[in-house]
Amino acid sequence: MLDAEFFLRWMNALARAVDREAARLTELDAAIGDADHGTNMRRGFTAVAAALEKDAPDTPGAVLTLAGRRLISTVGGASGPLYGTLLRRAGKALGDEAGVSRAQLAEALRAGIAAVARLGGAKAGDKTMLDALEPAAAALDESFAAARAAAEDGAAATVPMLARKGRASYLGERSVGHRDPGAASSALLVGALEEAAR
């Protein structure tokens, strides 16, 4: 059973990973975006970690809902509403149970991913975070390690893609050959999940 403690470990591991990788995310974004993804993600997840430390919710759903709300109100770029919607919707799907199974988490993440797809009007293959998240959520039924590997493979698979959403889409063919920064940060999110499970 995954309890609130597990979800707090997940969010804190993610905040550390984003902090550690902020420069790389911004570098990826400099190639096809507006060079602020690392900065924005760091601002958002630093605020999430601070909010969870100040007032640690006691259910998995409440941890994700609070984290999502903090992201929407602090990030300032598109990653705020996108990641905020992902976590908040997943949190709502988990309801107020004190503990959830890995299968329930996978199901909740799929609900969050569907909400993100609706919000951004994107689908798999558009060179977005969905290209890492969708395979990861599918592999999560197998194991946390399989989910991490699927997210990393998914992020790598965005390199040859043509961007169809966001600022990178204005670049057309010039977006090809670069890893999508959102898919890269999504791989961190899934990697932190495996770290929390150790």
Added chain:
Amino acid sequence: MTGVVGIVLVSHSAQVAAAVADLARRLAGSGDGVPVAAAGGTADGGLGTSADSTARAAREVDRGAGVAVLVDIGSAVLTVKALLAEGDELPEGTRLVDAPFVEGAVAAVVTASAGADLDAVVTAAEEAYGYRKV
């Protein structure tokens, strides 16, 4: 609903939001008739959009007749959609308008200043896409 429709302008840039608000007010000649609020830039003064200042602006212009929110690009669109999905963050009757930012803002403020309801304001702003320049 009674009262006048409020207008919120959300841009990545504080200057763009404020300047378009000013332009729309002046071209509409509405004086203080139509409440127009600008929500531009991030909380710390940088480029980007702020969910908090967007929600604050919507509450500020709400007179009970609905609020039309016009946005520029990217995160401005996503931020307002995410706030609307939240349910209780924006005043009742808040609508995200699919319109060009400058032209749509002028059309919205002019229409609202004539006492039109939210549907008419939204329609006028969206029709601004149809005005060809060449």
